Amino acid sequence: MKLLAMFAALAAPLQAQRPCLTASEAEALAAVALPDILRQTGVTCAARLPATSLLRRPQSPLLGRYEAEAERAWPAARAALGKLVDPAAQALLGSDFARPVLTTMVTPLIVGRIAVKDCGTIDRLVTLLEPLPPRNTAGVVVATVRHLQKQPANAKGPVGALPLCP
Numbered sequence: 001m002k003l004l005a006m007f008a009a010l011a012a013p014l015q016a017q018r019p020c021l022t023a024s025e026a027e028a029l030a031a032v033a034l035p036d037i038l039r040q041t042g043v044t045c046a047a048r049l050p051a052t053s054l055l056r057r058p059q060s061p062l063l064g065r066y067e068a069e070a071e072r073a074w075p076a077a078r079a080a081l082g083k084l085v086d087p088a089a090q091a092l093l094g095s096d097f098a099r100p101v102l103t104t105m106v107t108p109l110i111v112g113r114i115a116v117k118d119c120g121t122i123d124r125l126v127t128l129l130e131p132l133p134p135r136n137t138a139g140v141v142v143a144t145v146r147h148l149q150k151q152p153a154n155a156k157g158p159v160g161a162l163p164l165c166p
Contacts (some may be wrong), residue, residue: 045119
């Protein structure tokens, strides 16, 4: 219980001025979360996609590339999280639990919003993005979030929650 309370502090924004993330910091966070998001999207969409879908292959070279990029991006993502968390939670970012807790918190927020009717479109997007390096895909995700944040309807919820610097 104590560990859960400590990790809950990771999500608590600072009360004073809310810090923001640069594009490269947000891309590092996206890169760390993408493997789990892709894996869980495949589970969510399994009944709607053919067995040949990239999303339905949890041991694919695609996910292997994304896992490698997540490893590479983790130090920058951890530093980015350090800007957002309560100072009392800073020590937790150095633990082996920080990354799994981050992905466990973020993945359901994203995958849980997937409408099954959209699985074909998501599969098509993943197929189109597959040739790109994972780092570029993380950049596409952040650029899309930045664009969506400009729409008043997206000010609240997961899209509006990512504090991107202007």
